[in-house]
Amino acid sequence: MIPFRDDRDDKERLSLSEPNITTENEMALVELTGREAYQMLLERLYSQLKVRASGGGERQIALRPVLLHDQRRTVITNFKQLAEALGREPEHLARFLFKETGKPGTLEGERLVINGPIGEQELGRLLQLYFKEFVKCPVCGGIDTQIVAEKRFRFLVCEACGARNPVRKI
Numbered sequence: 001m002i003p004f005r006d007d008r009d010d011k012e013r014l015s016l017s018e019p020n021i022t023t024e025n026e027m028a029l030v031e032l033t034g035r036e037a038y039q040m041l042l043e044r045l046y047s048q049l050k051v052r053a054s055g056g057g058e059r060q061i062a063l064r065p066v067l068l069h070d071q072r073r074t075v076i077t078n079f080k081q082l083a084e085a086l087g088r089e090p091e092h093l094a095r096f097l098f099k100e101t102g103k104p105g106t107l108e109g110e111r112l113v114i115n116g117p118i119g120e121q122e123l124g125r126l127l128q129l130y131f132k133e134f135v136k137c138p139v140c141g142g143i144d145t146q147i148v149a150e151k152r153f154r155f156l157v158c159e160a161c162g163a164r165n166p167v168r169k170i
Contacts (some may be wrong), residue, residue, distance in 0.1 A: 006024075063127050067120060079112035082127070086135050087143070095170045096130050139163035 068075040070106055076082070083090040094107045097114065103124075105114035137145050138157035144159040147167060155164045 010130040035046055038154075063131075065120070065127070067118075067123065069117060072116065073117065074114045074118040076112040076123070079107070080121075085104070086131065087145070088134065088147070092134075092147070092170065093130060096134070097126060100126050100129070108164055134167055137161065137163055138165055 005119070020064070022117065041129070051083065055167050062087060065082055065140060066077045068077060078095070081091045086093065090112075094105070094112055097112070098105055101114065101118060101166050103113060103114050103116040103118070107113075135143055135145060137156065137160065140158060140161040140163065142158055142160035146157050146159065148155050148164075154167050154169055156167045157164050
């Protein structure tokens with residue numbers, strides 16, 4: 001609940017001598033203080049809002065990498081689809097994975113080849129870290145974001161709330 005503080009004196013408080021009922025479901029505002037009027041309007045607003053879907057309306061991205069383990073290499077065959085699901089360039093995600101694992105690799109078309117073994121749990125942890133740092137808005141939790149470069153800084157700009165948060169360069 002949003003805290004509300006009424007600093008007005010009693011003369012400035014809301015008082016309606018005549019009840020104003022526009023629909024059957026609305027209650028009359030008679031001799032209400034600012035706080036009471038605020039609470040009533042807030043309840044009326046919430047009753048008019050559509051019911052949210054379960055999960056608070058948050059969208060989720062299902063990331064299921066397909067791994068092939070060679071002798072000394074790990075191949076992610078659906079790497080381009082993973083990058084598209086996150087809404088990022090495959091090169092950016094690949095640089096992140098190379099830097100975080102400390103292993104070199106190459107991006108070959110739709111797949112990523114990493115020199116060295118990487119387990120599914122480690123890759124899952126790295127994808128979650130990438131999502132948290134470079135995709136999810138820290139203000140509203142939205143996933144409709146873009147990385148925008150300005151001069152020598154990079155920002156995560158949320159299209160939903162307009163927040164701009166700095167992100168590190170990879």
